[in-house]
Amino acid sequence: MSKNSVMPLILISNDDGINAPGLKCLVETIKSLGDLIVVAPDQPQSGMGHAITISKPLRVELVKKKNGCKWHTCSGTPADCIKLGTKIILKKLPDLVVSGINHGSNSSTNALYSGTLSAAMEGAIEGIPAIGFSYCDHSWSADMEVCRDIVKTITKKVLNKGLPAGTLLNVNIPNVNEKPLKGIKICRQANARWVEEFEERVDPSGKNYYWLKGNFKNFDKGQDTDEWALSHNYVSVVPLQYDLTAHHVISVINGWEL
C-alpha cells in the first residue's frame, strides 16, 4: 500500500462527504506527511453522531486518484468509513486517522453530535491515534487558508508523539477573518449547548412539521474551555476519550445501596 515504507499511513475521513472543500484542503495540507487514503461518505452526514449502519449493507467505491492518494466513497456513516477503511480497504491499522476539515464548529457538546468526531473516535476505539479538525464557518466557500499551518503542525506532532490510549484530539479553528489568530490553547470541553427551538410549519394537507433550529449558548464561565479559546481567537485543542464513565459518581451511586 505504501509508496515508501518509512511514510506513515494516514486514513482520512469526514462527515461533509467526499465532495467537501474541507476534505480537499485537508488532503492537500498533509499529503507530504504520509501515505494518505481517503474513505469518506458519499453524501453529507452532518449530525450523524456515532451512528453505524447495521440494518443495510454498505457499498465502497474507489472514485479517483488525486494528490497521490486513493479517494473512496462509502455509502454509510463516518464511523462506518473508518471500520470499512481499516478492514476492507487497508486490511490493516493505519498509523493515524484524521477527520475533517469540518465545515462548522465541533466545539463543546457539538462533539457528541458530530460525524467528524465520530470518525476520529472510531479510530481511537481501534487503538489508532486520531484527530478531528473543524473550521468555525459553515460555508462551503469559506477560505480555509488559515487552517493549513495549524492542521500540519498538529498532525506532525501527533505522528511524532502519539496519543495516550483511548484518546483523540478535537481541534477547532476560529473564523478570524482579518483578525490575527492568537495561538493554540489546550482546553476542556465547555459546558455549552444548543438551546433548541423548533420552527413549526404546516404542510399543504394541514399537518404540522418541525425544523430543528437553535441558539448555541455557553453556560460555562471558565477560561480553560474550548468556547473561551475560540471566542478569543485561539485554536482550541480538546483531548477527548471514549470512556464515558463518570468515575466521580461511582461512589455516589454505591452510597444508594441498591
Add this chain to the structure above:
Amino acid sequence: MSKNSVMPLILISNDDGINAPGLKCLVETIKSLGDLIVVAPDQPQSGMGHAITISKPLRVELVKKKNGCKWHTCSGTPADCIKLGTKIILKKLPDLVVSGINHGSNSSTNALYSGTLSAAMEGAIEGIPAIGFSYCDHSWSADMEVCRDIVKTITKKVLNKGLPAGTLLNVNIPNVNEKPLKGIKICRQANARWVEEFEERVDPSGKNYYWLKGNFKNFDKGQDTDEWALSHNYVSVVPLQYDLTAHHVISVINGWEL
C-alpha cells in the same frame, strides 16, 4: 399535563421504536411512579448513536393513549425524540428521562453507538436526570419479567435522589434465564469493543457489498467493569457523562508546546 401535581413527569423514549415490547414493558413497570409521556421513533433506530436530524423536518404524532399515558411517534432519531418531547409536546422539562428497555446489551463501548443511551444523554444535556435500560437479549420475544424489579427500584431511587449534574445511568440487565440474578453492581465502562469483520457479498450485477458483523471482545481484566458484572449475572449500573474531555491528557498536550 399532570393528573396529579405531586406526581413526577417522566419522558420515555427508546431506539427500537414505538412498537418494541421493551418500551411496553418499561411503561407498564414504572407507570405507578409518575405521569408518563412516550415519544419514540416511528421505526427502529438501533445504532444511531447521538444522531440528530438537521437536513429534513420532523413529524410528531399522537398515536394512542394507553396505561394512562400518551404515546407519540417521532420521525427522527432518539435524540430528536427528547428534543421534540421537551420543546413541542411537554413545553417544559420533565423530572426524569427514561429510555428503553433496549432489546440487546448497551454495555461498555456499545453506549457510544446506542440510540437508547443517546436519548438518555440528551436528557442529561438538558439538565434532566436520565436512565437508559437495556436487556441483554436481542429477541423481541424475550421474556423481560426479570427486568421489572430492577427498573422500578432504580427509577424510584433516581426520582428520590436525583443525579449529579451532567450525568446519566447506563443500566444493563443480564439474560440470566433460569440462573438467579446475583444483584446490582455499580461499575465503570469496560475496555471492550466489537472486533469487526465485514461479510462480503456480490450483487446480481457483480458489484461487492458488505454487511457489518463482528465479535464482541473484552480487553479489560478489571473486576469493576460492566462486562465483568454482566458475565457474573449482576446487573451493571454505569454512571456516564457527556463531558468527553480526557482531563488527564491536557497536561500531556500542554507539554508539546504547540
